[in-house]
Amino acid sequence: MAHKASELELIKLSKRYGQVTAVDAIDLSIPSGSYCCLLGPSGCGKTSTLRMIAGHETASDGDILLGDRNITLLPAAERGTAMMFQSYALFPHLSVLDNVAFSLKMKGVPTAERHGRAQALLERVAMGQYARRKPSELSGGQQQRVALARALITEPRVLLLDEPLSALDPFLRIRMRAELKRWQSELGFSFVHVTHSQEEAMALADQVVVMNAGRIEQVATPHTLFNAPASEFVARFIGGHNVLEAGGQKISVRADRMRLARTAPTEGASVAAQVAAVEYQGTYVLVELAHAAISEFSVVVPEQEFFAAPWQAGESVHVSWASADAHALA
Structure with missing residues (x-):
């Protein structure tokens, strides 16, 4: 699968729900081919940010640039992004193969071609032998791989992941963490991953973006974040520090x-x-x-x-x- 890597840039991006400001004029540059984790407590604005990048929420102000395109107002399907949801959102009545091929079906891609591409992606995520099964016949980790294959079939420039490991048990979470990191490295395009788990962000990210109350507190590598937290909030949130x-x-x-x-x-x-x-x-x-x-x-x-x-x-x-x-x- 050939991908054109692209830098993702957020410029003064805001999201308001009535009188509530969920995301407050943030600036962020995510280098192409990087693994970025948006980290913070519930209500900090990380999921709203991800959904604005995906096109599932409309930005109240600001711009979203992907490579040389301003995608702020584009429909989700035309942005060059793909979203992998927390719940995996697989269609229960469709086979694994048809779940993965679904977006190509919507685009009118012939059956043989879309099934061929879907099967190739299932092989890539070690799910080829389960192509004919329904989602209910799969474990949580297997469903996640199917959801990943389904997101990848659109050949995105950026993959967006909303708390993708939260539904898994702790042992499987650690295993899937390693697989996500490996897939991102192999595929070579950016993953933007929302999590409230400091451990997850530290294990996965090249770039950690710590958010608090709709603003960015710090953008840093995991090593810098842990050794040089920028604020009391960051030091307390990532843990392992005493503030005095x-x-x-x-x-x-x-x-x-x-x-x-x-x-x-x-x-x-x-x-x-x-x-x-x-x-x-x-x-x-x-x-x-x-x-x-x-x-x-x-x-x-x-x-x-x-x-x-x-x-x-x-x-x-x-x-x-x-x-x-x-x-x-x-």
């Missing part, structure tokens, strides 16, 4: 970069706290701490280190960190 005041400024420090001790350290930054709870996580132990001025305070302690001198709830503790591990927040 130190030296007159607000900082974040990764929970795995903090150290616990029973005596106050003689150098470096530290705070006194109390152990609130201890959670064994296998390779590490999560020690949750209580401090009057620091909410959601926890430290990750390697398993071996923890069991050499275990902490108990109620113990007093000194928490320290190296200045190089403190990241200033905007």
Whole structure:
């Protein structure tokens, strides 16, 4: 399948529902051939953004450019995008083959040709042998592959995925995550994937776009996002960070970069706290701490280190960190 890769650009894009602004004049450039995750809590505007790119919602203001075309007002079928829905939205009465071939049927492509192309795509997603089955005879992971094949048959320049893994059990979710990443790499065009799972975004994306209340808080690689969150919201939302005041400024420090001790350290930054709870996580132990001025305070302690001198709830503790591990927040 030959695809012409194209950069996707959103310029001052807004979506209003009556008095409510769901997406607030966002600017975003998604390089061609990249895996982009729109990440944020429910109601942050990520799904509205995806649906405007797809043409399933009309933009209130702004522009959507795909390559050298302004697609803002084009019908969904003429944009060069394809959408893969959370529910997969397969037709229950059609076979897997006819589900995949459906958009070609609507375009008047002859039966033999559309079935040939649909079968080839089913082979590509390891579903060739299930062509004659109905969706109800498939597992969740198999239905997802059919939905992917159906989206790909239109030869999109950008594939849009709306929470595509949320209906799967945790084990299958991790497996399908790896498959999505592989397919994007093989196909070579952009995937734009909406999720509220930080772990999913970190595992999949070249570019993570963190959204909050209709605006973009930060656009970065997963590595940069985790090591240099731009704001308190980002640090708290992606998790694994403690946000606190130190030296007159607000900082974040990764929970795995903090150290616990029973005596106050003689150098470096530290705070006194109390152990609130201890959670064994296998390779590490999560020690949750209580401090009057620091909410959601926890430290990750390697398993071996923890069991050499275990902490108990109620113990007093000194928490320290190296200045190089403190990241200033905007």
